[in-house]
Amino acid sequence: MGDLWYLALAYGVIWVVLLAYLYSIARRQESLRQEVKALEEALEGESEAEEETGEAEHFLTLIQGEDAPREGPARARSAGRGRRDSC
Amino acid sequence: MRVVAAPSNLSLTGAGNRLHRALLWATLAAGLLALYMAFVYAPKEATMGDVQRIFYFHVGAAWTALLAFFVVFLGGLAYLRTRDRRWDALALSSAEIGVVFTTITLATGSIWAKPAWGAWWTWDPRLTTTTVLWLIYVSYLILRSAIDEPERRARFAAVVGIVGFVDVPIVFLSIRLWRTIHPVLVKSEGFEMAPGMVHALLVALLACTLLYAYLLLVRTSLERRRLEVEAAKRDLGFY
Numbered sequence: 198m199g200d201l202w203y204l205a206l207a208y209g210v211i212w213v214v215l216l217a218y219l220y221s222i223a224r225r226q227e228s229l230r231q232e233v234k235a236l237e238e239a240l241e242g243e244s245e246a247e248e249e250t251g252e253a254e255h256f257l258t259l260i261q262g263e264d265a266p267r268e269g270p271a272r273a274r275s276a277g278r279g280r281r282d283s284c
Numbered sequence: 285m286r287v288v289a290a291p292s293n294l295s296l297t298g299a300g301n302r303l304h305r306a307l308l309w310a311t312l313a314a315g316l317l318a319l320y321m322a323f324v325y326a327p328k329e330a331t332m333g334d335v336q337r338i339f340y341f342h343v344g345a346a347w348t349a350l351l352a353f354f355v356v357f358l359g360g361l362a363y364l365r366t367r368d369r370r371w372d373a374l375a376l377s378s379a380e381i382g383v384v385f386t387t388i389t390l391a392t393g394s395i396w397a398k399p400a401w402g403a404w405w406t407w408d409p410r411l412t413t414t415t416v417l418w419l420i421y422v423s424y425l426i427l428r429s430a431i432d433e434p435e436r437r438a439r440f441a442a443v444v445g446i447v448g449f450v451d452v453p454i455v456f457l458s459i460r461l462w463r464t465i466h467p468v469l470v471k472s473e474g475f476e477m478a479p480g481m482v483h484a485l486l487v488a489l490l491a492c493t494l495l496y497a498y499l500l501l502v503r504t505s506l507e508r509r510r511l512e513v514e515a516a517k518r519d520l521g522f523y
Contacts, residue, residue, distance in 0.1 A: 200332075200333045201334055203335045203399050204335055206395050207341075207395040207396065210388070210392060214388050215388075215495075218381075222502060222506060229506065229510055232513055233513060236517065236522075
């Protein structure tokens, strides 16, 4: 094998190792991005559930007065937990 | 509605971040110049021929690895002093990059050894101490992945990073302390090379250092954002 073959092999190894490391960083970034997206979706779901129960609570207050039972928020929280656990 | 500070900058090049971009362009420019100088500008070595051109990036990678492990050492000390996990993120990032550059050093050294010494590997003091260094920091990364509790993981890693650094001066001094077949480039009189080779080497060192700084910036940002996501999940009761 000539000198140039060893030279090409050495520089090839440098490129392969560096590109493999860059690829591993890119993969971890993508994985983190997916995690953030899932987190945001879970939070959006929770806030929607809280808004819905807030409206129901307001309606109950209107028709039954201030003493109306307030089960909504607890139910919403448990719904939110369910979403979190699935994340 | 609860608001979570979502990590905003997750791109590899750090779009929108001026420092990322400036460092990326500086690294690319220095890298291209270093390649030109290694392959065109530097004269052909009289006895080894073109295979000696491996030397420029072999030394560049070795220098960068030692620099990276010095940053691991500093990051470990700073973490033990402040218990701020951002220092741990810096040390982890630098250790990873140091292992990458040590791998390049060992691989290119072995490829160069075959035509120069007639063997892919020899248990020369420089090669042996560098292999030990590589093993120490691979163990550092394995240790981190084996401990679940974040504070404990950071504390253990800081200690290993500090103790492991003891091998760095040994690697540097190995060719001066023991009999070796590894070339000694820098002597008290200066570089033992033609001026063209010295210029090419200095540009390669600059390119490798810039590449290290860029990779460290990207990897540390990723690690810090991972910590932010972890903290947000903990605050929201996901754990």
